[in-house]
Amino acid sequence: MADLPVQDLRRNYQTGSLLEADAPAAPLPLFRTWFDAALKSGTPEPNAMTLATVDSRGRPRARTVLLKGIEDSGLVFYTNYDSEKGHELSRAPACSLCFWWPTLERQVRVCGLVERISAAESDAYFASRPRPSKLGAIASDQSRVVPNREALERRFAAVDAEYAHREIPRPPHWGGYRVRPDEFEFWQGRANRMHDRLRYRLLDGRGNWSRERLSP
Ligand SMILES: Cc1cc2nc3c(=O)[nH]c(=O)nc-3n(C[C@H](O)[C@H](O)[C@H](O)COP(=O)(O)O)c2cc1C
16 A cells, blocks of 8 residues: 555644633533533544553553543543453553544543442443443453454353343443543644643642643
8 A cells, every 4th residue: 555645634723722711720610611512513422532541561551431420529431340451440540531522623631540439330320321232241351362253242142142031230340430630631722733731730639720821
């Protein structure tokens, strides 16, 4: 294949701005406002976010997960506690999240400590999921090597049959994490690469945040 024209891909961002006058003293209200705008903007899967964790050798590892809760206490996502990311979060319970909303030319980065949500909260969310998603959570040993596609499909069919006439309980290895943010960065693309960046850092346990403008 001929060289792909990667180096010629560029876009001049000019959709919006982020000025101090538009930025509240704490970051969560601004995150909610931006998330709502992303929902309305037609950006596909606005709740998809990159989740970066650190492995036992200190190497960062990133993958996409879906944001499923925006709470005053933190941001919630769901996964398999026995997955690679689950083991990484057990060893090093901190992460970085990154959202990219292209239609708005906005990025949001979040850092914080991570904790498991309660079993009751995970149960409630699991119960709300469609049946095939519940079966998938039981059938998949997420991040483990499988011999082939057929083995996965056999396993799904077996779980499907096992629960044909029964409620599907949440498997204990599946549940939610809450990221308790201590840093947010809001990035708004601007013309000529002179983007707006506002960073918030948690100052204390009373919910006071610093707010600084960073050079693009
Ligand atoms: C758009 C998108 C959304 C995803 N959402 C989730 C999710 O909410 N939870 C999850 O465990 N994996 C999700 N995945 C799959 C993960 O990216 C990843 O493949 C999986 O969690 C295994 O990661 P690990 O081996 O690092 O633990 C999603 C992938 C994509 C592309």
